[in-house]
Amino acid sequence: MARQERAVRTRNALIESAAELFDRDGFETASLSTISARAGVSNGALHFHFASKAALAGAVCEAAAQRLGRITGGGGEQADGALQILIDASHALLRGFSHDVVLRAGFDLGDSPESTGAGEDLHRRWQGWVEAVFAQADREGTLAGDVSAQDAALAVVAAVAGFEALGGQDPQWLSPATLTRFWGLLLPRLAEKSVLDRLVASGTASRAG
Protein backbone atom coordinates (compact mmCIF):
# COMPACT_ATOMS: atom_id res chain seq x y z
CA MET A 1 0.00 0.00 0.00
CA ALA A 2 2.75 2.43 0.95
CA ARG A 3 4.65 1.21 -2.09
CA GLN A 4 1.66 1.91 -4.31
CA GLU A 5 1.31 5.40 -2.86
CA ARG A 6 4.97 6.04 -3.55
CA ALA A 7 4.51 4.86 -7.14
CA VAL A 8 1.59 7.27 -7.66
CA ARG A 9 3.62 10.10 -6.19
CA THR A 10 6.60 9.32 -8.46
CA ARG A 11 4.34 9.11 -11.50
CA ASN A 12 2.79 12.50 -10.68
CA ALA A 13 6.20 14.07 -10.08
CA LEU A 14 7.32 12.83 -13.51
CA ILE A 15 4.20 14.25 -15.17
CA GLU A 16 4.73 17.61 -13.47
CA SER A 17 8.43 17.67 -14.38
CA ALA A 18 7.72 16.67 -18.00
CA ALA A 19 5.07 19.39 -18.29
CA GLU A 20 7.56 21.98 -17.00
CA LEU A 21 10.22 20.96 -19.50
CA PHE A 22 7.84 20.55 -22.46
CA ASP A 23 6.55 24.03 -21.62
CA ARG A 24 10.00 25.57 -21.28
CA ASP A 25 12.00 23.75 -23.98
CA GLY A 26 9.36 22.22 -26.24
CA PHE A 27 8.52 18.54 -26.67
CA GLU A 28 11.29 17.88 -29.17
CA THR A 29 14.09 19.48 -27.13
CA ALA A 30 13.16 18.28 -23.64
CA SER A 31 15.27 15.25 -22.67
CA LEU A 32 14.16 12.29 -20.58
CA SER A 33 17.21 12.55 -18.34
CA THR A 34 16.46 16.20 -17.50
CA ILE A 35 12.84 15.27 -16.80
CA SER A 36 13.80 12.46 -14.40
CA ALA A 37 16.47 14.60 -12.72
CA ARG A 38 14.01 17.44 -12.15
CA ALA A 39 11.50 15.00 -10.69
CA GLY A 40 14.23 13.67 -8.38
CA VAL A 41 13.99 10.09 -9.67
CA SER A 42 16.33 7.80 -11.58
CA ASN A 43 16.19 7.19 -15.32
CA GLY A 44 15.25 3.61 -14.49
CA ALA A 45 12.23 4.77 -12.50
CA LEU A 46 11.13 6.98 -15.38
CA HIS A 47 11.32 4.05 -17.80
CA PHE A 48 9.42 1.87 -15.35
CA HIS A 49 6.51 4.32 -15.50
CA PHE A 50 6.75 5.53 -19.11
CA ALA A 51 8.01 3.58 -22.12
CA SER A 52 8.81 6.69 -24.15
CA LYS A 53 8.69 10.48 -24.24
CA ALA A 54 5.47 10.17 -26.24
CA ALA A 55 3.93 8.09 -23.44
CA LEU A 56 4.93 10.81 -20.97
CA ALA A 57 3.37 13.46 -23.23
CA GLY A 58 0.22 11.34 -23.34
CA ALA A 59 0.11 11.31 -19.54
CA VAL A 60 0.55 15.10 -19.41
CA CYS A 61 -2.37 15.49 -21.85
CA GLU A 62 -4.50 13.12 -19.81
CA ALA A 63 -3.77 15.03 -16.59
CA ALA A 64 -4.54 18.31 -18.36
CA ALA A 65 -7.79 16.86 -19.72
CA GLN A 66 -8.85 15.98 -16.15
CA ARG A 67 -8.19 19.56 -15.04
CA LEU A 68 -10.11 20.91 -18.01
CA GLY A 69 -12.92 18.53 -17.05
CA ARG A 70 -13.03 20.07 -13.55
CA ILE A 71 -13.09 23.59 -15.03
CA THR A 72 -15.95 22.81 -17.40
CA GLY A 73 -17.69 20.45 -14.99
CA GLY A 74 -18.93 23.37 -12.95
CA GLY A 75 -21.90 21.88 -11.17
CA GLY A 76 -24.15 23.59 -8.68
CA GLU A 77 -23.95 26.82 -10.69
CA GLN A 78 -26.77 26.04 -13.11
CA ALA A 79 -28.84 28.78 -11.45
CA ASP A 80 -26.63 31.42 -13.05
CA GLY A 81 -27.46 30.31 -16.58
CA ALA A 82 -25.27 29.09 -19.42
CA LEU A 83 -23.53 32.39 -20.22
CA GLN A 84 -22.37 32.92 -16.64
CA ILE A 85 -21.11 29.32 -16.51
CA LEU A 86 -19.07 30.04 -19.63
CA ILE A 87 -17.68 33.32 -18.26
CA ASP A 88 -16.67 31.59 -15.03
CA ALA A 89 -15.05 28.67 -16.86
CA SER A 90 -13.08 31.03 -19.13
CA HIS A 91 -11.70 32.81 -16.07
CA ALA A 92 -10.76 29.47 -14.49
CA LEU A 93 -9.08 28.34 -17.72
CA LEU A 94 -6.98 31.51 -18.02
CA ARG A 95 -6.03 31.23 -14.33
CA GLY A 96 -4.97 27.68 -15.17
CA PHE A 97 -2.86 28.84 -18.12
CA SER A 98 -1.12 31.28 -15.75
CA HIS A 99 -0.48 29.00 -12.82
CA ASP A 100 -0.81 25.37 -13.87
CA VAL A 101 2.00 24.15 -16.08
CA VAL A 102 0.32 20.77 -16.66
CA LEU A 103 -2.78 22.44 -18.11
CA ARG A 104 -0.67 24.77 -20.26
CA ALA A 105 1.63 22.00 -21.53
CA GLY A 106 -1.34 19.72 -22.22
CA PHE A 107 -2.97 22.33 -24.45
CA ASP A 108 0.33 23.06 -26.21
CA LEU A 109 1.16 19.40 -26.88
CA GLY A 110 -1.98 19.14 -28.99
CA ASP A 111 -0.58 21.96 -31.19
CA SER A 112 2.85 20.43 -31.62
CA PRO A 113 3.19 18.29 -34.77
CA GLU A 114 6.05 16.27 -33.23
CA SER A 115 3.92 15.02 -30.36
CA THR A 116 1.01 13.94 -32.55
CA GLY A 117 -0.84 11.09 -30.98
CA ALA A 118 0.34 12.10 -27.51
CA GLY A 119 -3.20 12.85 -26.48
CA GLU A 120 -6.41 14.36 -27.62
CA ASP A 121 -6.54 17.91 -28.79
CA LEU A 122 -7.66 19.86 -25.73
CA HIS A 123 -8.44 22.95 -27.79
CA ARG A 124 -10.98 20.87 -29.66
CA ARG A 125 -12.49 19.52 -26.44
CA TRP A 126 -12.77 23.07 -25.03
CA GLN A 127 -14.32 24.22 -28.32
CA GLY A 128 -16.92 21.44 -28.20
CA TRP A 129 -17.85 22.47 -24.68
CA VAL A 130 -18.12 26.18 -25.56
CA GLU A 131 -20.38 25.31 -28.51
CA ALA A 132 -22.61 23.19 -26.25
CA VAL A 133 -22.87 26.02 -23.70
CA PHE A 134 -23.91 28.57 -26.34
CA ALA A 135 -26.44 26.09 -27.72
CA GLN A 136 -27.79 25.80 -24.16
CA ALA A 137 -27.95 29.62 -23.86
CA ASP A 138 -29.90 29.64 -27.11
CA ARG A 139 -32.41 27.11 -25.72
CA GLU A 140 -32.67 29.07 -22.45
CA GLY A 141 -33.39 32.23 -24.43
CA THR A 142 -30.43 34.04 -22.83
CA LEU A 143 -28.52 34.30 -26.14
CA ALA A 144 -29.45 37.41 -28.13
CA GLY A 145 -31.98 36.56 -30.83
CA ASP A 146 -29.84 37.64 -33.79
CA VAL A 147 -26.67 35.84 -32.68
CA SER A 148 -25.71 32.38 -33.94
CA ALA A 149 -24.44 30.06 -31.21
CA GLN A 150 -21.76 28.75 -33.58
CA ASP A 151 -20.41 32.20 -34.40
CA ALA A 152 -20.38 33.17 -30.72
CA ALA A 153 -18.43 29.99 -29.92
CA LEU A 154 -15.98 30.68 -32.73
CA ALA A 155 -15.23 34.18 -31.37
CA VAL A 156 -14.79 33.01 -27.77
CA VAL A 157 -12.62 30.00 -28.67
CA ALA A 158 -10.40 32.14 -30.90
CA ALA A 159 -10.00 34.88 -28.27
CA VAL A 160 -9.18 32.41 -25.48
CA ALA A 161 -6.58 30.71 -27.72
CA GLY A 162 -5.19 34.17 -28.46
CA PHE A 163 -4.98 35.09 -24.76
CA GLU A 164 -3.10 31.83 -24.21
CA ALA A 165 -0.70 32.38 -27.13
CA LEU A 166 0.00 36.05 -26.34
CA GLY A 167 0.22 35.30 -22.60
CA GLY A 168 3.37 33.27 -23.19
CA GLN A 169 5.13 36.54 -24.05
CA ASP A 170 3.28 38.98 -21.82
CA PRO A 171 1.42 37.65 -18.75
CA GLN A 172 -0.90 40.68 -18.87
CA TRP A 173 -2.89 38.84 -21.56
CA LEU A 174 -3.80 36.15 -19.04
CA SER A 175 -4.87 38.56 -16.30
CA PRO A 176 -8.48 38.53 -15.03
CA ALA A 177 -8.69 42.24 -15.92
CA THR A 178 -8.01 41.53 -19.60
CA LEU A 179 -10.62 38.77 -19.79
CA THR A 180 -13.13 40.95 -17.93
CA ARG A 181 -12.66 43.72 -20.52
CA PHE A 182 -13.20 41.16 -23.30
CA TRP A 183 -16.49 39.96 -21.77
CA GLY A 184 -17.52 43.56 -21.06
CA LEU A 185 -17.16 44.29 -24.76
CA LEU A 186 -18.77 41.11 -26.04
CA LEU A 187 -21.67 40.49 -23.65
CA PRO A 188 -23.91 43.36 -24.87
CA ARG A 189 -23.76 41.68 -28.29
CA LEU A 190 -24.22 38.10 -27.04
CA ALA A 191 -26.69 38.29 -24.18
CA GLU A 192 -30.45 38.83 -24.36
CA LYS A 193 -31.11 42.33 -22.96
CA SER A 194 -33.15 41.03 -20.02
CA VAL A 195 -30.23 38.99 -18.59
CA LEU A 196 -27.36 41.33 -19.44
CA ASP A 197 -27.42 43.21 -16.13
CA ARG A 198 -27.25 39.99 -14.12
CA LEU A 199 -24.07 38.74 -15.84
CA VAL A 200 -20.76 39.28 -14.03
CA ALA A 201 -18.01 39.80 -16.61
CA SER A 202 -15.31 39.28 -13.99
CA GLY A 203 -16.77 35.89 -13.03
CA THR A 204 -18.87 34.96 -10.00
CA ALA A 205 -15.77 33.71 -8.16
CA SER A 206 -14.56 37.35 -8.11
CA ARG A 207 -17.59 38.36 -6.01
CA ALA A 208 -16.48 36.08 -3.18
CA GLY A 209 -12.88 37.36 -3.19
Place this chain on the structure above:
Amino acid sequence: MARQERAVRTRNALIESAAELFDRDGFETASLSTISARAGVSNGALHFHFASKAALAGAVCEAAAQRLGRITGGGGEQADGALQILIDASHALLRGFSHDVVLRAGFDLGDSPESTGAGEDLHRRWQGWVEAVFAQADREGTLAGDVSAQDAALAVVAAVAGFEALGGQDPQWLSPATLTRFWGLLLPRLAEKSVLDRLVASGTASRAG
Protein backbone atom coordinates in the same frame (compact mmCIF):
# COMPACT_ATOMS: atom_id res chain seq x y z
CA MET B 1 25.91 44.11 -60.74
CA ALA B 2 25.12 40.53 -61.73
CA ARG B 3 27.15 39.40 -58.73
CA GLN B 4 25.20 41.70 -56.44
CA GLU B 5 21.91 40.43 -57.84
CA ARG B 6 23.04 36.86 -57.23
CA ALA B 7 23.95 37.78 -53.65
CA VAL B 8 20.50 39.27 -53.03
CA ARG B 9 18.88 36.18 -54.51
CA THR B 10 20.98 33.87 -52.31
CA ARG B 11 20.19 35.92 -49.23
CA ASN B 12 16.46 35.76 -49.98
CA ALA B 13 16.61 32.01 -50.62
CA LEU B 14 18.29 31.54 -47.23
CA ILE B 15 15.64 33.65 -45.49
CA GLU B 16 12.86 31.66 -47.17
CA SER B 17 14.51 28.34 -46.31
CA ALA B 18 15.14 29.38 -42.70
CA ALA B 19 11.52 30.50 -42.32
CA GLU B 20 10.32 27.11 -43.62
CA LEU B 21 12.51 25.18 -41.20
CA PHE B 22 11.84 27.44 -38.18
CA ASP B 23 8.15 27.01 -38.95
CA ARG B 24 8.35 23.23 -39.36
CA ASP B 25 10.91 22.26 -36.72
CA GLY B 26 11.15 25.28 -34.42
CA PHE B 27 14.04 27.70 -34.02
CA GLU B 28 15.95 25.49 -31.59
CA THR B 29 15.74 22.30 -33.67
CA ALA B 30 16.31 23.74 -37.16
CA SER B 31 19.95 23.24 -38.20
CA LEU B 32 22.04 25.61 -40.32
CA SER B 33 23.15 22.81 -42.63
CA THR B 34 19.54 21.82 -43.40
CA ILE B 35 18.71 25.48 -44.03
CA SER B 36 21.58 25.95 -46.50
CA ALA B 37 20.88 22.61 -48.22
CA ARG B 38 17.22 23.50 -48.68
CA ALA B 39 18.22 26.89 -50.12
CA GLY B 40 20.58 25.10 -52.51
CA VAL B 41 23.68 26.92 -51.28
CA SER B 42 26.83 25.86 -49.45
CA ASN B 43 27.40 26.21 -45.70
CA GLY B 44 30.10 28.72 -46.56
CA ALA B 45 27.66 30.88 -48.47
CA LEU B 46 25.27 30.81 -45.52
CA HIS B 47 28.01 31.96 -43.15
CA PHE B 48 29.03 34.68 -45.59
CA HIS B 49 25.52 36.14 -45.33
CA PHE B 50 24.63 35.32 -41.72
CA ALA B 51 27.00 35.05 -38.76
CA SER B 52 24.64 32.89 -36.70
CA LYS B 53 21.23 31.27 -36.55
CA ALA B 54 20.07 34.25 -34.49
CA ALA B 55 21.15 36.60 -37.29
CA LEU B 56 19.15 34.49 -39.73
CA ALA B 57 16.14 34.64 -37.41
CA GLY B 58 16.57 38.42 -37.26
CA ALA B 59 16.48 38.58 -41.06
CA VAL B 60 13.30 36.45 -41.14
CA CYS B 61 11.66 38.84 -38.65
CA GLU B 62 12.76 41.85 -40.68
CA ALA B 63 11.35 40.38 -43.90
CA ALA B 64 8.10 39.54 -42.07
CA ALA B 65 7.94 43.08 -40.65
CA GLN B 66 8.16 44.46 -44.19
CA ARG B 67 5.27 42.26 -45.28
CA LEU B 68 3.24 43.31 -42.26
CA GLY B 69 4.06 46.91 -43.20
CA ARG B 70 2.57 46.36 -46.65
CA ILE B 71 -0.56 44.78 -45.12
CA THR B 72 -1.12 47.66 -42.69
CA GLY B 73 0.12 50.31 -45.11
CA GLY B 74 -3.07 50.10 -47.12
CA GLY B 75 -3.13 53.44 -48.87
CA GLY B 76 -5.75 54.71 -51.24
CA GLU B 77 -8.50 53.02 -49.21
CA GLN B 78 -9.03 55.85 -46.75
CA ALA B 79 -12.44 56.48 -48.32
CA ASP B 80 -13.73 53.28 -46.72
CA GLY B 81 -13.07 54.49 -43.19
CA ALA B 82 -10.93 53.04 -40.40
CA LEU B 83 -13.07 49.99 -39.61
CA GLN B 84 -13.07 48.76 -43.21
CA ILE B 85 -9.30 49.27 -43.42
CA LEU B 86 -8.95 47.10 -40.31
CA ILE B 87 -11.26 44.38 -41.68
CA ASP B 88 -9.32 44.32 -44.96
CA ALA B 89 -5.94 44.18 -43.20
CA SER B 90 -7.09 41.33 -40.94
CA HIS B 91 -8.12 39.32 -44.01
CA ALA B 92 -4.74 40.04 -45.66
CA LEU B 93 -2.90 39.01 -42.47
CA LEU B 94 -4.76 35.70 -42.18
CA ARG B 95 -4.17 35.02 -45.88
CA GLY B 96 -0.50 35.70 -45.11
CA PHE B 97 -0.51 33.24 -42.19
CA SER B 98 -1.94 30.61 -44.58
CA HIS B 99 0.32 31.12 -47.55
CA ASP B 100 3.42 33.06 -46.54
CA VAL B 101 5.84 31.07 -44.40
CA VAL B 102 8.09 34.12 -43.83
CA LEU B 103 5.23 36.10 -42.29
CA ARG B 104 4.16 33.13 -40.16
CA ALA B 105 7.70 32.33 -38.97
CA GLY B 106 8.38 36.01 -38.25
CA PHE B 107 5.36 36.23 -35.94
CA ASP B 108 6.27 32.93 -34.24
CA LEU B 109 9.90 33.87 -33.64
CA GLY B 110 8.77 36.76 -31.49
CA ASP B 111 6.95 34.22 -29.26
CA SER B 112 9.88 31.86 -28.92
CA PRO B 113 12.01 32.47 -25.82
CA GLU B 114 15.10 30.87 -27.44
CA SER B 115 15.15 33.35 -30.29
CA THR B 116 14.83 36.42 -28.04
CA GLY B 117 16.48 39.39 -29.61
CA ALA B 118 16.07 37.92 -33.08
CA GLY B 119 13.74 40.72 -34.03
CA GLU B 120 10.97 42.88 -32.82
CA ASP B 121 7.77 41.38 -31.61
CA LEU B 122 5.46 41.51 -34.62
CA HIS B 123 2.40 40.77 -32.50
CA ARG B 124 3.12 43.96 -30.59
CA ARG B 125 3.56 45.97 -33.79
CA TRP B 126 0.25 44.61 -35.14
CA GLN B 127 -1.41 45.41 -31.81
CA GLY B 128 -0.14 49.01 -31.91
CA TRP B 129 -1.54 49.41 -35.40
CA VAL B 130 -4.95 47.94 -34.46
CA GLU B 131 -5.14 50.32 -31.48
CA ALA B 132 -4.31 53.29 -33.72
CA VAL B 133 -7.00 52.26 -36.23
CA PHE B 134 -9.69 51.98 -33.53
CA ALA B 135 -8.60 55.37 -32.15
CA GLN B 136 -9.04 56.72 -35.68
CA ALA B 137 -12.52 55.14 -35.92
CA ASP B 138 -13.35 56.83 -32.62
CA ARG B 139 -12.28 60.23 -33.99
CA GLU B 140 -14.21 59.62 -37.23
CA GLY B 141 -17.30 58.80 -35.21
CA THR B 142 -17.61 55.35 -36.82
CA LEU B 143 -16.89 53.48 -33.57
CA ALA B 144 -20.05 52.87 -31.53
CA GLY B 145 -20.41 55.46 -28.77
CA ASP B 146 -20.32 53.03 -25.84
CA VAL B 147 -17.29 51.05 -27.04
CA SER B 148 -13.75 51.76 -25.84
CA ALA B 149 -11.17 51.73 -28.63
CA GLN B 150 -8.72 49.91 -26.34
CA ASP B 151 -11.17 47.13 -25.50
CA ALA B 152 -12.09 46.71 -29.16
CA ALA B 153 -8.39 46.43 -30.05
CA LEU B 154 -7.83 43.89 -27.29
CA ALA B 155 -10.62 41.64 -28.61
CA VAL B 156 -9.47 41.83 -32.24
CA VAL B 157 -5.77 41.27 -31.43
CA ALA B 158 -6.62 38.29 -29.21
CA ALA B 159 -8.93 36.73 -31.80
CA VAL B 160 -6.42 37.14 -34.65
CA ALA B 161 -3.67 35.59 -32.49
CA GLY B 162 -6.10 32.76 -31.74
CA PHE B 163 -6.90 32.19 -35.42
CA GLU B 164 -3.15 32.03 -36.07
CA ALA B 165 -2.48 29.60 -33.19
CA LEU B 166 -5.45 27.31 -33.94
CA GLY B 167 -4.76 27.51 -37.69
CA GLY B 168 -1.50 25.62 -37.19
CA GLN B 169 -3.59 22.55 -36.34
CA ASP B 170 -6.65 23.11 -38.49
CA PRO B 171 -6.39 25.43 -41.55
CA GLN B 172 -10.14 26.10 -41.33
CA TRP B 173 -9.36 28.66 -38.61
CA LEU B 174 -7.43 30.74 -41.16
CA SER B 175 -10.12 30.62 -43.83
CA PRO B 176 -11.76 33.87 -45.05
CA ALA B 177 -15.14 32.36 -44.11
CA THR B 178 -14.12 32.02 -40.44
CA LEU B 179 -12.85 35.59 -40.23
CA THR B 180 -15.98 36.86 -42.01
CA ARG B 181 -18.17 35.15 -39.39
CA PHE B 182 -16.07 36.76 -36.64
CA TRP B 183 -16.55 40.25 -38.11
CA GLY B 184 -20.23 39.53 -38.77
CA LEU B 185 -20.64 38.82 -35.06
CA LEU B 186 -18.52 41.70 -33.78
CA LEU B 187 -19.35 44.60 -36.12
CA PRO B 188 -22.89 45.26 -34.83
CA ARG B 189 -21.25 45.85 -31.44
CA LEU B 190 -18.29 47.92 -32.71
CA ALA B 191 -19.67 50.07 -35.51
CA GLU B 192 -21.87 53.14 -35.26
CA LYS B 193 -25.30 52.16 -36.60
CA SER B 194 -25.13 54.61 -39.50
CA VAL B 195 -22.01 52.96 -41.01
CA LEU B 196 -22.77 49.32 -40.20
CA ASP B 197 -24.55 48.57 -43.48
CA ARG B 198 -21.65 49.89 -45.53
CA LEU B 199 -19.04 47.62 -43.90
CA VAL B 200 -18.05 44.45 -45.78
CA ALA B 201 -17.22 41.73 -43.24
CA SER B 202 -15.57 39.60 -45.93
CA GLY B 203 -13.25 42.47 -46.91
CA THR B 204 -13.44 44.81 -49.87
CA ALA B 205 -10.95 42.64 -51.82
CA SER B 206 -13.64 39.91 -51.87
CA ARG B 207 -15.95 42.19 -53.88
CA ALA B 208 -13.45 42.29 -56.75
CA GLY B 209 -12.90 38.50 -56.85
